[in-house]
Structures are given as C-alpha cells and as structure tokens.
Amino acid sequence: MAPTFYHDDPKWSNIKPIPQNDTARPLAAIAYTDEYSEAMSYLRAVMAKNEYSHRVLGLTDHIISMNPAHYTIWLYRFKVLSELHADLREEIAWLNVTALKHLKNYQIWHHRQTVIDKLGSPEGEADFIATMLQQDTKNYHVWSYRQFLVQRFGLFDDEGELKWTEGMIEEDVRNNSAWNHRYFLVFGGKGEQTADKAIVERELNYAKAAIKKAPQNQSSWNYLRGVVRRNKLPTSTLKDFALEFADIEKPDDVTSSYALDTLADIYTEYQSKREEAKKALDLLATRYDPVRAHYWNYRKRLLE
Amino acid sequence: MAPFAGEEAEGTLNYAKQIKYWRRHLRTFLPHHYTGNDSNRMTFAYFILAATDILGDLDSALSAEDRQGYIEWVYQCQLPDGGFRAFPGTDFGDGARSDDNAPWDPANIPGTFFALSILVLLRDDLSRVKRRETLRWLKKMQRPNGSFGEALGENDVVEGGNDSRFGYMGTGIRYILRGNVEGPVEGVPDIDVDSFVKCVQIAETYDGGLSEAPLHEAHAGFAACAIAALAFIDRLPTSSGASDDRPRGITNLPLTLHWLASRQTLTLDDEDALDTLNDETDSAATCHDAHAFVKLGSHPSKQGSLSFENQPTSHFELQWVGVNGRCNKIGDTCYAYWTCAPLALLGHLDIIDRKPIRRWLLDRTQHMVGGFGKLPGDFPDIYHSFLGLMTLSIFGEAGLKDTDVLLNMSNKAKEHLLSLAWRREIVGN
Numbered sequence: 001m002a003p004t005f006y007h008d009d010p011k012w013s014n015i016k017p018i019p020q021n022d023t024a025r026p027l028a029a030i031a032y033t034d035e036y037s038e039a040m041s042y043l044r045a046v047m048a049k050n051e052y053s054h055r056v057l058g059l060t061d062h063i064i065s066m067n068p069a070h071y072t073i074w075l076y077r078f079k080v081l082s083e084l085h086a087d088l089r090e091e092i093a094w095l096n097v098t099a100l101k102h103l104k105n106y107q108i109w110h111h112r113q114t115v116i117d118k119l120g121s122p123e124g125e126a127d128f129i130a131t132m133l134q135q136d137t138k139n140y141h142v143w144s145y146r147q148f149l150v151q152r153f154g155l156f157d158d159e160g161e162l163k164w165t166e167g168m169i170e171e172d173v174r175n176n177s178a179w180n181h182r183y184f185l186v187f188g189g190k191g192e193q194t195a196d197k198a199i200v201e202r203e204l205n206y207a208k209a210a211i212k213k214a215p216q217n218q219s220s221w222n223y224l225r226g227v228v229r230r231n232k233l234p235t236s237t238l239k240d241f242a243l244e245f246a247d248i249e250k251p252d253d254v255t256s257s258y259a260l261d262t263l264a265d266i267y268t269e270y271q272s273k274r275e276e277a278k279k280a281l282d283l284l285a286t287r288y289d290p291v292r293a294h295y296w297n298y299r300k301r302l303l304e
Numbered sequence: 305m306a307p308f309a310g311e312e313a314e315g316t317l318n319y320a321k322q323i324k325y326w327r328r329h330l331r332t333f334l335p336h337h338y339t340g341n342d343s344n345r346m347t348f349a350y351f352i353l354a355a356t357d358i359l360g361d362l363d364s365a366l367s368a369e370d371r372q373g374y375i376e377w378v379y380q381c382q383l384p385d386g387g388f389r390a391f392p393g394t395d396f397g398d399g400a401r402s403d404d405n406a407p408w409d410p411a412n413i414p415g416t417f418f419a420l421s422i423l424v425l426l427r428d429d430l431s432r433v434k435r436r437e438t439l440r441w442l443k444k445m446q447r448p449n450g451s452f453g454e455a456l457g458e459n460d461v462v463e464g465g466n467d468s469r470f471g472y473m474g475t476g477i478r479y480i481l482r483g484n485v486e487g488p489v490e491g492v493p494d495i496d497v498d499s500f501v502k503c504v505q506i507a508e509t510y511d512g513g514l515s516e517a518p519l520h521e522a523h524a525g526f527a528a529c530a531i532a533a534l535a536f537i538d539r540l541p542t543s544s545g546a547s548d549d550r551p552r553g554i555t556n557l558p559l560t561l562h563w564l565a566s567r568q569t570l571t572l573d574d575e576d577a578l579d580t581l582n583d584e585t586d587s588a589a590t591c592h593d594a595h596a597f598v599k600l601g602s603h604p605s606k607q608g609s610l611s612f613e614n615q616p617t618s619h620f621e622l623q624w625v626g627v628n629g630r631c632n633k634i635g636d637t638c639y640a641y642w643t644c645a646p647l648a649l650l651g652h653l654d655i656i657d658r659k660p661i662r663r664w665l666l667d668r669t670q671h672m673v674g675g676f677g678k679l680p681g682d683f684p685d686i687y688h689s690f691l692g693l694m695t696l697s698i699f700g701e702a703g704l705k706d707t708d709v710l711l712n713m714s715n716k717a718k719e720h721l722l723s724l725a726w727r728r729e730i731v732g733n
C-alpha cells in the first residue's frame with residue numbers, strides 16, 4: 001500500500017503540523033518512517049486545538065494502524081466519536097478488522113469495552129470472540145473481554161455461556177483460560193457466598209471426568225483442587241480419586257504427578273502420615289516430576 | 305559430572321556480544337518495526353541503560369556530555385503539573401499546552417516510573433523533579449478500589465487497565481520519591497496503601513497465582529508486579545508468618561509458591577507438544593507438560609534412577625528447563641524473570657533449580673548477535689533481552705553487577721538513590 005501523506009492534501013492545508021521535539025540527545029529513538037512522523041505531527045496539531053471531525057477519525061485510524069499502543073489516541077478517538085454522534089455499530093465493524101491485525105494490543109480491547117458499554121448490547125460479540133480465538137485459543141485479552149461481557153450483561157447464569165465454555169474445554173482440555181472462565185462463571189457471581197451443594201458436586205464430577213480423559217493435566221487438577229478449597233471441603237475428599245492415578249505402595253504405576261501431589265498434601269495434613277507424605281514427595285522429586293525436584297525437596301524439609 | 309557429547313557442561317554468557325547488542329541500541333536508531341512501541345520509549349530507554357549498567361559498560365559507554373544530554377531528554381518529558389509522559393510524541397511544543405488539550409498529553413505511570421529510574425541510573429539528583437506535584441498526581445491516579453491506572457483523562461478520570469503493572473509502577477514512584485513512609489509527607493497525602501493491598505488480595509486466583517483482575521486467569525507477569533508492589537510498600541507476608549495489624553498481600557503463601565514453582569516447564573517450543581496417553585485433544589498448538597511426564601516418568605533414565613535424595617536429578621532433558629507464564633503454555637524468556645523475581649522477593653528462590661533455567665536462557669534463547677529472543681531461535685528484542693539478563697543477574701551470574709530485584713537496577717545505582725539528601729530527610733536516615 002502506498003504511504004499516506006497530508007502535506008500535499010488540500011483537505012489538510014489549514015493545519016500547521018507540530019513536529020516532535022526529541023532534543024539533541026534522545027533515548028530509544030526510533031527510525032520512524034516519513035509517513036509515521038508526518039501523521040503524528042498532524043495528530044499533535046489537531047489534538048492541540050481539540051478538533052473533533054471526520055478527517056480526524058481517518059487520521060487516528062491511520063496512526064493506529066502503525067502504532068496501536070498510543071495511549072491517548074484511543075481516548076481522543078472516542079471523544080471524536082461522541083462529539084460527532086457517530087454510529088457506534090460502525091465503530092465495532094471497524095474494530096473487528098483492526099483487532100485481527102493487532103492480536104496482542106491492550107488499548108484496542110479497552111476501547112471496545114467503552115464502545116460496547118455505551119451501545120448497551122453484546123449482540124454480535126460472541127461471533128467476534130470466536131474469530132479471535134481461532135487465531136489463539138488462549139489469548140488473554142479475549143478471555144478478559146469475555147469476562148467483561150458476562151459481568152456487564154449479567155450472563156453468569158446463562159446456559160449458553162456455560163455450554164460454550166464446555167465446548168472450549170472439550171476442544172482442548174488443557175486450555176487453562178477456558179477452565180478459568182468456567183470457574184468465573186460458576187463461582188464468580190457469588191462473592192464469598194457458599195455455593196449450592198449440587199453445584200459443587202457437579203463441578204467436582206466435571207473436573208474428575210476431564211482428569212480421567214487426560215490425567216496429566218495441570219489445568220483440570222488445579223480446578224478440582226480450587227473447587228474443593230473454595231467450598232471449604234477437606235482435601236481428603238479427593239483421596240480415593242487421587243489413588244486411582246497414584247499410590248505410593250505402587251510406585252511404578254503412577255499415571256499422574258498431580259494425583260501424587262494431591263496425596264502428598266492429604267498426608268501432610270495428618271501428623272501420623274508424615275512418612276507417607278515424604279514418600280509421595282520423593283516420588284515426585286526423583287521420578288514423576290523431577291523438573292521441580294527443588295520444590296518437592298523443600299516441601300520435604302518442611303515436614304522435618 | 306562429565307558433560308554430554310557435543311554440549312558444554314555450562315552455558316556461557318557472551319559478554320562481548322551482549323555489550324555490543326546494547327551499545328547498538330544506545331547509539332543508533334531502533335529499527336522502524338519498533339514504531340508500535342513508540343509510546344513505550346521511556347521504558348525501553350530504561351531497559352537499554354540498565355542493561356548496559358548491569359553489564360558494567362555504562363560508564364565507558366557514556367561521555368559526560370551524553371549523560372547530561374540524556375538527562376535533559378528525560379526532563380523534557382516532565383509535565384508542568386508533575387509526572388512524565390512516556391514518549392515525546394504527545395508534546396505539543398512551546399506554549400501550545402492548555403487545560404483543554406492536556407488530556408491528550410497526560411503524565412503516564414510507566415513513563416514517570418521509568419523516567420525517575422533513568423535519572424537515578426544517570427546519577428542525577430532529581431532536584432528538578434516536581435516532587436510534590438508528582439505525588440499529588442499519583443494520589444489522583446489511584447481509584448477508589450485501590451488500583452492504579454495509566455494516565456488521567458478528561459475530568460480526572462483514571463484511564464487504562466486496573467491491573468498490577470500500574471500498581472507496581474505507582475508504588476515504585478512512591479518508593480523513589482518518599483521511601484516507605486506511610487502518611488502525609490511535605491503536606492502531600494499518601495496513597496491509600498491498605499486499599500491497594502486489598503486490591504492485590506482479590507486478584508489472587510483459585511490455583512494460587514495472581515491475575516489481572518479478580519477472577520481472571522493467573523498470569524506470572526501480573527503475579528510478579530503485584531508481589532513487587534507489595535514489596536515496595538512493605539506489605540508482603542512477614543518472614544515469621546506472624547500477623548501484625550497491617551493488611552498484607554499473598555494470603556496463601558504456600559499455594560502461591562506452589563504456583564510459581566509450577567511455571568518451570570520442559571515444553572520449550574511448539575514441536576515439543578506430543579500426543580500423550582492417546583489423548584485426542586493434544587495438538588501442536590496446545591503446549592503442556594504432559595510429554596515431559598511421559599518422557600521422564602514412564603521411562604526413567606539411568607541418571608534418574610542413580611540420583612539420590614536432595615540432589616536434583618540429571619536426566620538429559622532436565623539440562624534445559626524453560627519457564628512459562630500460565631498453566632499449559634510453553635516456556636518464554638520473559639517468564640523466567642516474571643517467575644524468578646517474585647520468588648526472590650518472597651525469599652524462596654531456592655525452590656526452583658536455577659541451573660537448568662540458566663542453561664535454557666544461555667543455550668537456547670540467547671542470540672548469537674547478543675540479546676535474548678522470546679523462544680529458541682527467535683530474533684532478540686529489547687524486552688526479552690533485558691528480562692533475560694535481569695534473570696541471570698538475579699541468579700548471581702559471574703561478571704554481572706549485583707542488582708536490586710525490586711527496582712531492576714544495580715545495587716550501586718540504587719545506593720545513589722538512597723544517598724540523596726532530600727530523600728534521606730523524608731525517610732529519616
């Protein structure tokens with residue numbers, strides 16, 4: 001694409017660009033293209049006089065395509081949209097295209113939140129999120145944004161939302177973002193309040209089923225342990241389940257280091273089970289999770 | 305122990321190349337693909353100078369004139385009402401600034417924190433810093449829920465995320481300008497320390513990590529910033545575990561340590577992901593630690609079975625261990641820092657094995673032109689290069705200066721900050 005310039009554009013002839021003042025010895029100076037330098041000089045000029053116009057919208061679009069992390073251009077753009085009473089649905093359409101070009105940008109999501117908040121409807125957002133997750137199923141910004149939608153539009157108890165999350169976990173049982181989203185949906189709207197017994201039971205069973213499918217998975221085990229902890233159940237609730245994957249009496253047949261980890265925690269809670277705890281930690285340190293040998297040995301020292 | 309064939313027993317930091325890498329960034333323009341980071345220039349400027357300093361090259365790299373010139377550049381970014389912009393790009397020039405256009409050229413939290421850090425590093429006495437104005441502005445940057453934002457918008461609305469990055473830098477600004485003293489200083493009220501602690505607490509996650517906001521996914525970057533912020537305000541758990549009447553963060557320290565230790569991973573690139581336990585859900589795109597378990601657990605190596613208590617095992621695969629930022633993600637240079645820095649601040653660096661992480665950094669992500677890339681074979685960038693180097697200095701790499709993990713600067717540079725007369729008067733020593 002040919003670069004866009006403003007100095008020979010009659011629509012911009014009434015603007016006197018403000019060049020960047022970078023002093024004689026700048027730090028981290030960047031070899032800007034002429035296109036970027038000039039566009040920024042025009043941006044400073046219109047910002048300085050608080051111009052809110054259609055041509056400014058075009059200019060912000062142009063600069064965002066080169067530097068989406070500019071922290072005031074987004075606020076300025078939103079102000080322009082408001083002053084012009086622009087159609088915010090069009091802004092969302094523009095954002096859909098722009099977001100795909102800047103997957104890891106933070107500001108763009110904040111802007112989207114501001115716009116959707118003002119529109120007051122999450123319509124179409126699920127499709128957009130699906131497109132974004134196709135690029136990267138664990139994109140942190142996308143999942144954070146999804147949480148914003150749930151909170152803003154009260155979707156905690158929405159059947160569809162939970163179903164969708166289940167689909168994401170089914171697609172990849174190791175997608176920790178999806179597990180976290182499930183936790184957020186099930187327990188997030190409740191504050192400190194204890195959850196229904198039936199719901200706790202449902203969640204324990206859900207995590208257990210996922211663990212049976214892939215026993216060596218940190219995400220599902222963390223979820224299981226998290227549900228137990230949040231609902232103030234004793235860790236020993238999980239003893240029989242953990243024994244299905246690890247038994248210190250059968251050290252050759254361990255199929256999940258996380259089961260061993262859970263057993264170590266359960267044994268640690270009982271003074272009389274110290275030796276069993278040490279044995280579990282030993283198996284972790286020497287055979288089943290030696291990457292963390294220092295950590296397991298530290299845990300063993302705490303028992304002495 | 306004898307090294308494996310074709311591998312040196314120890315990785316080596318290529319000092320000459322590292323120094324060359326940073327000097328190039330100090331001396332010449334950053335290539336235009338850094339344009340997307342234009343608004344992070346103050347941060348990058350700090351990384352460049354601090355890395356040069358940690359390598360022991362700063363004094364020879366800078367003439368007195370350079371030093372003064374850079375100091376002037378930083379002060380040029382200071383705003384009349386306190387604080388600094390994060391790059392010169394929003395400056396309207398002489399006389400053009402007004403109350404009406406000020407929201408488009410605001411003081412910025414990262415900009416201010418790194419501007420102050422640069423001034424310290426360049427041994428300026430900070431006497432031209434608008435200290436009271438900056439602290440008054442800092443107070444305005446805190447929201448009622450305790451969190452900090454990035455900049456003030458129209459009508460003094462706090463704009464930007466509410467995550468712990470800004471909390472870290474906000475409390476860092478406070479630390480530089482007024483130490484750890486709680487309550488008003490020189491007539492300027494303090495930030496609300498207790499409500500900030502509360503805001504860190506509610507971002508603790510069900511697995512022991514910390515996240516961007518309550519109930520978001522645990523993430524090492526946010527965990528590191530939150531823990532460092534608590535260290536700046538002296539609100540980490542006490543080493544004795546005893547409670548005092550002041551609220552402290554990290555409410556379940558053992559679980560957080562477990563989570564941090566769990567960031568060590570053998571999944572070092574996408575190809576490491578393999579189909580395990582006939583689990584259909586594994587693909588090259590989903591990286592996890594299951595393959596490591598299969599390699600090590602079901603087939604213990606000879607070295608593994610010969611290893612003994614309290615001695616790290618010496619499986620071949622364990623010579624290089626990466627660090628990830630979230631559960632079931634691959635190792636990435638920057639997360640070595642985001643994981644090891646909080647462990648160091650919590651006094652528990654010993655629960656991870658530094659040696660294989662060091663080797664992963666040196667053998668796999670250190671680049672032959674100097675610097676560090678994100679993943680093995682990646683081209684280096686300023687961000688990963690600085691955090692890779694900082695991690696090695698936390699590990700005590702020979703030949704690097706000792707660093708303060710909290711300020712990310714050499715202890716020598718920090719001494720200068722502590723020696724400033726105006727600051728000593730405030731903190732009372």
Ligand SMILES: [Zn+2]
Nearest residue numbers: 636638639678
């Ligand atoms: Zn990284």
